[in-house]
Amino acid sequence: MQNFRIIIVLIILISLSIPCYGGNRNSFTPWDFNNPEPEEKVRVSSSFPGYLLMQGVKIFTKYISPVDGDRCPMYPTCASYSLQVIKKHGFFTGFMMTAGRLIHENNEMDYAPLIKVGDRFKFYDPISNNDFWWYDSDNLDN
Amino acid sequence: MQKLLVNVTVLGFIFLLIICPQEGRGGEKDDTGNQFGYAESLFKEGDFYRAITEYKRFIFFFPEEKKTEKCYFRIGESYFKARKWTEAIDALNVFMAKFPYSSMTDDALYLKGMAEKDLKKYDDALSTFEKIIKTSSGEYRNKAIYQSALVLVDMEKWKRASETFSKIPEESVLSPAARVFSSGLENIDNLPRKSPVTAGTLSAIVPGAGHLYAERPRDALVAFLLNGAFIWAAVELFDDEKYVAGGVVTFFELGWYTGNIYSAVSSAHKYNKRVKDEFLQNLRSRCSLSYYHDNKRSSNYLILSMRF
Numbered sequence: 001m002q003n004f005r006i007i008i009v010l011i012i013l014i015s016l017s018i019p020c021y022g023g024n025r026n027s028f029t030p031w032d033f034n035n036p037e038p039e040e041k042v043r044v045s046s047s048f049p050g051y052l053l054m055q056g057v058k059i060f061t062k063y064i065s066p067v068d069g070d071r072c073p074m075y076p077t078c079a080s081y082s083l084q085v086i087k088k089h090g091f092f093t094g095f096m097m098t099a100g101r102l103i104h105e106n107n108e109m110d111y112a113p114l115i116k117v118g119d120r121f122k123f124y125d126p127i128s129n130n131d132f133w134w135y136d137s138d139n140l141d142n
Numbered sequence: 143m144q145k146l147l148v149n150v151t152v153l154g155f156i157f158l159l160i161i162c163p164q165e166g167r168g169g170e171k172d173d174t175g176n177q178f179g180y181a182e183s184l185f186k187e188g189d190f191y192r193a194i195t196e197y198k199r200f201i202f203f204f205p206e207e208k209k210t211e212k213c214y215f216r217i218g219e220s221y222f223k224a225r226k227w228t229e230a231i232d233a234l235n236v237f238m239a240k241f242p243y244s245s246m247t248d249d250a251l252y253l254k255g256m257a258e259k260d261l262k263k264y265d266d267a268l269s270t271f272e273k274i275i276k277t278s279s280g281e282y283r284n285k286a287i288y289q290s291a292l293v294l295v296d297m298e299k300w301k302r303a304s305e306t307f308s309k310i311p312e313e314s315v316l317s318p319a320a321r322v323f324s325s326g327l328e329n330i331d332n333l334p335r336k337s338p339v340t341a342g343t344l345s346a347i348v349p350g351a352g353h354l355y356a357e358r359p360r361d362a363l364v365a366f367l368l369n370g371a372f373i374w375a376a377v378e379l380f381d382d383e384k385y386v387a388g389g390v391v392t393f394f395e396l397g398w399y400t401g402n403i404y405s406a407v408s409s410a411h412k413y414n415k416r417v418k419d420e421f422l423q424n425l426r427s428r429c430s431l432s433y434y435h436d437n438k439r440s441s442n443y444l445i446l447s448m449r450f
Contacts, residue, residue, distance in 0.1 A: 005148065099401020100408060103365045107358035107409075111416065133338075133411035 050091040057082045074105055075115055075122035085127050097130060178209050190220035215246045219253060227257040248274055248282050259293050267293045284314040295422065300327045326425045333417050336410040345406035349399065352406025356413050365402040372398055
């Protein structure tokens with residue numbers, strides 16, 4: 001009987017406290033000053049060659065890269081950059097820009113800003129750093 | 143004994159449930175001065191998120207109070223200081239619609255223009271600053287002209303920007319900075335440039351040559367070696383009648399070759415952008431204009447700093 005009374009009291013207390021958390025979670029959350037900008041919306045490539053190329057890159061990242069080790073000094077890594085650029089610009093431009101990234105990463109380290117990724121510093125070279133001169137500047141990633 | 147303990151605990155909870163809401167309602171009894179003062183103290187602390195809530199609370203509880211005008215302005219200013227540009231523009235528009243003849247209208251227009259500038263809504267920013275230029279006089283007008291010129295710099299309309307800077311009268315404190323900008327922008331066309339067409343053409347003829355032209359020697363070496371190795375491998379494979387392997391290598395070589403041209407063109411664009419950005423950054427750092435709010439006097443200031 002006593003335990004039953006305790007349970008009843010607890011149920012009443014818990015149900016009284018529910019409305020406190022019933023509102024929109026974000027309405028009581030201060031702004032996130034570190035991430036004020038919305039994420040970039042990119043066109044997603046749906047072509048078959050693009051899909052094949054992306055699968056190739058994914059196979060590389062899944063099976064070869066872990067053996068080869070984390071050697072890429074850039075952020076995003078060349079494989080990740082490749083996936084992003086194929087998604088954004090399709091097969092032909094994606095293929096060309098991926099090769100361009102592999103070629104230009106040496107001197108890019110003289111100019112690219114450093115950012116901390118995990119416990120390592122990497123050179124920041126996003127897609128917008130390489131397509132700013134022809135792609136709509138409103139869609140630049142930050 | 144245990145029964146007594148349970149009863150005391152239950153009664154204790156019920157007591158707390160009764161007491162807590164009454165404590166909460168006690169806050170509503172604040173007079174207007176305290177309520178506004180609390181909002182102002184949050185604003186001064188830089189806790190803009192909560193300051194906005196308190197200004198809104200003041201407006202809700204005391205809609206007829208004179209200070210509501212300041213509250214509406216402060217909401218916009220808080221959003222602006224928190225770098226919430228879109229919300230700042232909306233809040234400042236609400237303020238200007240509610241108090242069209244307010245003495246803070248120029249401040250509101252200025253903040254709105256700055257927010258539009260940061261959102262890269264350049265045409266809107268120009269039209270907002272134009273309103274200040276038309277309706278105000280003195281230093282407020284001059285700083286609106288100065289900001290219009292900076293918007294034109296961001297739009298890369300160098301000639302118009304230079305002309306706008308020169309509109310600032312010589313007696314203005316902004317005049318020396320405007321002169322530095324104006325004369326600097328006249329030289330912007332003389333900055334060193336690399337032609338993307340030349341870079342691309344050179345890399346198409348000899349892989350890596352475009353990179354060398356764009357002052358990226360290590361990239362040039364990588365492009366040359368990669369393309370050279372793949373072309374050599376493809377030629378050897380076709381010579382040995384290994385057409386499938388030759389085709390695969392040629393496919394990858396096409397990637398290297400086009401990537402080499404793309405990268406060379408991109409390098410030339412990056413070079414031009416870097417030179418231009420450094421030039422403008424140098425101009426901006428030589429004469430920077432910043433906005434400052436004096437919490438003690440509750441006044442807004444414009445600070446001009448110049449490097450010699």
